[in-house]
Amino acid sequence: MKESELLKQGAEAKIYRTSFCGRPAIVKERFRKTYRHPELDDAITVDRIKAEARALARCRKLGVHAPTVYHVDLARRRIVMQDLPEATTVREVICRLSASEGAGCAPLLALAGRVGHLLAALHAAGLVHGDLTTSNLLVDPDLRTVTLIDFGLSGAGGGAEELAVDLYVLERAVLSTHPDSAPITGRVYEAYRAAWPGADAVLRKLDEVRLRGRKRLMLG
Ligand SMILES: Nc1ncnc2c1ncn2[C@@H]1O[C@H](COP(=O)(O)OP(=O)(O)OP(=O)(O)O)[C@@H](O)[C@H]1O
Ligand SMILES: [Mg+2]
Incomplete structure (x- = not known):
C-alpha cells in the first residue's frame, strides 16, 4: 500500500x-x-x-x-x-442545488427518486443501514449513481420498525439541509413504495416513529 x-x-x-x-x-x-x-x-x-x-x-x-x-x-x-474520487455527498448536492434552484427542482427530485429506489433494494433484503444520513450517501457528478457508505452500525434481518428508523434518520438529515425538505423526502418515499411491495408496512411504521420523535422533541 x-x-x-x-x-x-x-x-x-x-x-x-x-x-x-x-x-x-x-x-x-x-x-x-x-x-x-x-x-x-x-x-x-x-x-x-x-x-x-x-x-x-x-x-x-x-x-x-x-x-x-x-x-x-x-x-x-x-x-x-x-475509492470513489469523483463522488460528493448527497448532503452537499442538496445544499448546493436547493440554494440555487430550490428544493423542488427537477435534478433534486430525480436524485431523490434514485435514493428511494436504492433504499427499497436494501430494505427488501432486510438490510438496515443504521446511520442513514445524507453524508453517508455519495453520488457521482452526473447525479446518476448513488452509492451507500458507512455501514458500521448496519445489521441484517431488520423488521419494519428498524427499516422505518432508517427512513426517519434520512428524513431528519434532509430536513437539516433544507427547511422545505418535503418535496425531496416525498419523492424518496414515492420511489421506495413503487419499487417494493413491503414498503407500505415500513411507511406506516414511519408515521409512528415520527410521532415518537416529535413527542421526544416536545418533552425536551
Ligand atoms: N469509498 C469512498 N470513496 C470516496 N469517499 C469516501 C469513501 N468512504 C468515505 N468517503 C468520504 O469520507 C467521509 C467519511 O466516511 P464515513 O462516513 O465512512 O466515516 P465516518 O467516520 O462515519 O464519518 P462521519 O462521522 O462523518 O459519518 C464520507 O462522507 C465521504 O466524504
Ligand atoms: Mg459517515
Whole structure:
C-alpha cells in the first residue's frame, strides 16, 4: 500500500486516500475512543468493522452500489475499500442545488427518486443501514449513481420498525439541509413504495416513529 493522505476525520474514523494493488483506495481506520474501556472499545470496533465489511459485500450482491472491499485488517482497525474520487455527498448536492434552484427542482427530485429506489433494494433484503444520513450517501457528478457508505452500525434481518428508523434518520438529515425538505423526502418515499411491495408496512411504521420523535422533541 502506498503512502496515504488524510482525507477526512469523521466521528469514528480517519479516512485516508491511498492506492491498493494499483487501484485508488480509501482506508477507513477507526480510532480509539479514550472515554471507553480499552477492551470494550476493541470489541465495539471489531464489531463495527465486521458489520461494515459484511454489509458492503451484501450490497454488491444485491446490486446496491457500495464500495468494493479490498482488505480488512482487524488488528489495525482498518478497512481498505474502493475509492470513489469523483463522488460528493448527497448532503452537499442538496445544499448546493436547493440554494440555487430550490428544493423542488427537477435534478433534486430525480436524485431523490434514485435514493428511494436504492433504499427499497436494501430494505427488501432486510438490510438496515443504521446511520442513514445524507453524508453517508455519495453520488457521482452526473447525479446518476448513488452509492451507500458507512455501514458500521448496519445489521441484517431488520423488521419494519428498524427499516422505518432508517427512513426517519434520512428524513431528519434532509430536513437539516433544507427547511422545505418535503418535496425531496416525498419523492424518496414515492420511489421506495413503487419499487417494493413491503414498503407500505415500513411507511406506516414511519408515521409512528415520527410521532415518537416529535413527542421526544416536545418533552425536551
Ligand atoms: N469509498 C469512498 N470513496 C470516496 N469517499 C469516501 C469513501 N468512504 C468515505 N468517503 C468520504 O469520507 C467521509 C467519511 O466516511 P464515513 O462516513 O465512512 O466515516 P465516518 O467516520 O462515519 O464519518 P462521519 O462521522 O462523518 O459519518 C464520507 O462522507 C465521504 O466524504
Ligand atoms: Mg459517515
